[in-house]
Amino acid sequence: MFKRLLPLLLGGACATLQADPQPSAARLHELAAEPFWLALGHYQRDRLGGWRSHVDDGGFFLAERGERDPAAELAATLVALYRDPALADRHPQCRFPARTRWLRERLALDDLPQPQCREYTDWYADIAPHSTVLVFPAAYLNSPSSMFGHTLLRIDPPGIDSQGSPLLSYALNFGAYIEGSDNSILYAWKGLMGGYPGLFALLPYREKLAEYSRLENRDLWEYRLNLSAEETGRMVEHVWELRQIQFDYYFFDENCSYRLLELLEIARPGLELTDRFPLTAIPADTVRAVEQAGLIERSAYRPSREKELLARADPLSRPERDWTRRLAGDSTALDAAAFQALPAERRALVQDAAYRLIRYRKNGEERDDTSARDSYRLLQAINRAPPPRLAVERPVPPENGHQSRTWQLALGSREDRSFAEYGLRMAYHDLADNLDGFPLGAQIEIAQLKLRQYEGDHWQLQRLDVANIRSLTPRSTLLSPLSWQVGGGLERVVGKGRHDDEQLVGHLNGGVGATWHLADDLLGFALATARLERNGDFAAFLSPAAGFDAGLLWRNRLGNLGLEARADYFHNGEVRRELSLVQQWEIAGNLGLRLAARREFSQQGAPASELSLQLRWYHY
Known part of the structure; x- marks a missing residue:
């Protein structure tokens, strides 16, 4: 041809x-x-x-x-x-x-x-590309499109380090283009199936900075890349060619991170970064790939507005936090005699915390006269008595966390039957996994398969999770976030199935509640739950249940320990309860050893106990 x-x-x-x-x-x-x-x-x-x-x-x-x-x-x-x-x-x-x-x-x-390309020449001169920064907004569980984090590129003009501000730079972003307002379920489905077009966009960096670190309360990691001015310019040249050009957008592979890796391959030919991601491209894994390719020169951390507020409030006593809430609701309390009686250095801290609390509460909301007046009064008080400079502890960088895919090998027993279990989780992290680079209390599991081999060479599908997501964010005297969980797939439960006491059922479940800091590195949580189950032992095609899920999560010297009690009360009278204990030993960053024990109770069958020891290898 x-x-x-x-x-x-x-x-x-x-x-x-x-x-x-x-x-x-x-x-x-x-x-x-x-x-x-x-x-x-x-x-x-x-x-x-x-x-x-x-x-x-x-x-x-x-x-x-x-x-x-x-x-x-x-x-x-x-x-x-x-x-x-x-x-x-x-x-x-x-x-x-x-x-x-x-x-x-x-x-x-x-x-x-030699045609006159005035439009392109003016556009390129306005951007003035000289250097490149990879930006990683951390995972944000309350947004389906941001659960794994995101990546974008910042294009800096000359002199940014010595005399400029990154707020004058441009952000190069790739994302799904969505018309209308699809609900979360439709959004997730279309994102998985490539139902949205993906487009590149170049916009002022200050707009992206406000969106991620302020509106969504996400930490930002900025990685200065060692691309030359020529390499950065070559990449921006190609971005012009991609204006309004559509790609199919897929959450797990052809996503924001994958597309930016393609641009880096144009900036520096021969990198072959995309070859490392034939199946999925989780943003944290792509940041790690960029680091392993030797592209990162240095990194910087920008805490979210929520992190800054919590860091400012951390040294405050309970009465001082009460004053913080009061001032955030009515700034006239600044003149109260009881507040003025506080030591000057303590008033400075409370005033600053109250101002930050107002700004946190007003995220994404329209400006109103009351909050504007309170903010102005607090700013005046802060200017008269400035607080010490805020220092937010820098967490472990996300690229230093474990890799996203997990292979599992377990040996255990259920009652008097021994078994071996083989598992694979495509992504990403659960509550007991190695914690470096992840927040305590956050869990995102996608596409998990477990096969079990009992004595006598009897094999069975133990579970197949489509998704299992939990957000256990602790409440405080200043902030009161909800904790929640959602999951669905296939799992074994106590029943009257063909294989002794276990029945494979399909389920969809969710819950909402609260989490509290009980001590340093110790969380307690309690959630009200609902479940919809397809169970062959039940007469109804689908059986609903209400219940609870409560427990403790403790970060200890070995790793993470979880203690959990949960129950489901079905409409047909069935009551199912479970007690479980999990302790993970963090052998290395990408290797863990997990001890798990549980006791199950059900009216469908006799109580059952299970104990297993599992080796977990985190490998992309």
Whole structure:
């Protein structure tokens, strides 16, 4: 096909091509196979052979089958570069500056026409790309699209370290484009199935900074990359080519992090970062890949507004926290005699905490006169008596946490039967996993499979989790977040099934409640729960239940210990209860040993006890 098209494609160019008037078919095929050209077209090997571009937008290609034929796209581009320069901003050279520069260099095209690309030139000059920072907003459980975190690039102009501010930089972001307001379930489903188009956007960094660290209360990690000004400029050149160009967006692989890795491969050809992520691209794993590639020069941590508030309130006594809440609700309390009687240094801390509490509460809300008046009065008091500089403890960086995929091997017994259990979790972290780089009380498990082999070579599917998410955020005198959990899939429960006392059931469950700090590194939680179950032992097709889930989570010298009691009370009279204990020993960052014990009670069968010792290997 290409050989038949080549004479036609070259015919329009041979009159003006001087440096290489008729590049041979072999030469063009050689260029089309180079990694940089493949990166410019976002090509990857198709599973059935040949090539396929990740770009899902016909406007990106000049050849009829350019999305599947890199050589045809290269030949079509070469012809297009010699079009009438009067096309100006509509000229292919203006539309594809990265392609133009590369072909000019590789084929010594010194005679190319010179169209006036004013729109591109002004855009590039406004950005003034000089250096690059990888930005990682940490995981945010209350947003389905942000549960695993996010990555974006900050494009800095010259002199940013010595005389500029990152607020003047630009943020380069890739995300799903959503029209309307889909609910969370539809959003998650369409995100998994590629139901949203993905687009690149370049916008002022201050807007992204406000969105992530303020509106969503997310910590930010900024990683200065060692890309040169030339490499950063090469990447920005290509971003111009991707304006309004659509990609299919998938939460777990072709997502924000994967697309940014493609851009880094254009900035520095030969990195091959995307080759490490054939199945999933979890943002923390992609940050780790960038670090392992030697791209990170240094890092900086920006705590969220919530972290800053909690750090300021931490040294306050209970009466001082009461004053903080009172001042945040009515700033006239600044003049109260009891408040003025506090030592000056303590008043300074309380005033600052009260101001931060107001700003935290007003996140995402419209400005109102009352809060504006209280904020102004508190700022005046803070200016008269400034508090000490706030110091927020820097947590373990996310790239130092365990990797996202987990392989599991367990030996154990259930009553008088021994078993071996083999498991795989695609992502990401549970309450007992190695904690470095993760917050205590946060759990996100996606696609977990467990197969069990009993004595006598009897195999059974023990569980298959689609998702299991828990957010156990502790309450305080200043903040009162809800704790919640949701999960669904297949699991074994006590019953009258064919395999002794266990029945495989489908379920969907959720719960809401509260978590408290009982001591340093000790959380207590209690949630009211609801469950919907498909159980062959029940007469109804679907059986609802209400119940509770309560327990303790303790960070100790070995690792994490969880003690939990839960119960489900079904509408048909069945009562199912369970006590469980889990202790993880953190052998290494990506290796853990877990002891688990549980006791189950059910009216469907006799009580059952289970004990297991599990080796967990975290490996992408």
